[in-house]
Amino acid sequence: AVVSTQSTGEGESEILQTSRSPVKFTAASWSLTRPGVFFIGRDDGNIDVWDLMDRSHEPSMSQNISSSAITSLEPYKVSSKQVLLGVGDNSGTLHILEIPWSLRQASANELTAMSSYFDRECSRIDYYKERDANRKEGVVDSGPQIPGALETDEEEEERLKKSYNDYLKLEKDFLVKLGMKKEDDPVNLVH
Numbered sequence: 001a002v003v004s005t006q007s008t009g010e011g012e013s014e015i016l017q018t019s020r021s022p023v024k025f026t027a028a029s030w031s032l033t034r035p036g037v038f039f040i041g042r043d044d045g046n047i048d049v050w051d052l053m054d055r056s057h058e059p060s061m062s063q064n065i066s067s068s069a070i071t072s073l074e075p076y077k078v079s080s081k082q083v084l085l086g087v088g089d090n091s092g093t094l095h096i097l098e099i100p101w102s103l104r105q106a107s108a109n110e111l112t113a114m115s116s117y118f119d120r121e122c123s124r125i126d127y128y129k130e131r132d133a134n135r136k137e138g139v140v141d142s143g144p145q146i147p148g149a150l151e152t153d154e155e156e157e158e159r160l161k162k163s164y165n166d167y168l169k170l171e172k173d174f175l176v177k178l179g180m181k182k183e184d185d186p187v188n189l190v191h
Contacts, residue, residue: 015121016056029073033083033104035114041070045089049103052117053110065095075099165189 027041036052040059045066048059065087072088083099107113151159168187175181 015118015125016052019058024069026069027071027073027088029075029085031083031099031103032075032077034106035111036106036117037103039073039075039085041073041087043069045070047073047087051103052114053107056117063097065089065097066091066093068093161190 021042023046024043025040026043029039031037031039034051034053038050040048040050042048045068046062046064047070049061049063050056051060054060066089068090070087071090072086074086074088076084076086078084083104085097085099087095087097089095165187168189172181172185172187176183176185
């Protein structure tokens with residue numbers, strides 16, 4: 001079941017998914033004070049609290065609120081010290097819950113951490129979409145390559161010789177600047 005969707009330029013894609021759930025999700029709301037916290041209402045009367053700073057693969061906690069399906073979730077900030085969550089259920093009952101300090105007080109770097117998390121996930125989704133499109137068109141995957149993975153022994157030896165000779169030239173220039181060698185002193189290059 002999809003928990004959250006995010007626009008990635010070409011429609012919407014799942015950024016966060018749960019494992020298969022036997023109950024239906026019926027309502028959702030982001031926290032007003034914590035960028036990494038959201039609430040999911042379920043058909044069985046429970047609320048799942050997701051704190052992405054704590055874990056992203058499962059809810060941080062679940063709380064039974066009602067014997068009927070949760071139909072609405074509305075956070076309300078009373079003050080910096082009090083945030084409430086209004087929870088409506090299918091039988092017409094309004095439940096008012098107080099959000100505990102740990103779920104209402106953001107950490108110093110939470111906004112930055114969550115922005116980075118969503119940016120990484122969007123990039124991952126874009127990469128897989130592009131890769132799938134390329135595969136359908138028969139284009140070879142241009143994913144991460146290991147440098148020199150397909151070099152022959154001779155090519156590798158030549159590359160290493162060139163690199164070492166470049167180092168020797170830099171070393172000579174450095175020693176000339178320090179006055180420890182003369183400009184016309186030879187460099188013993190590897191051939």
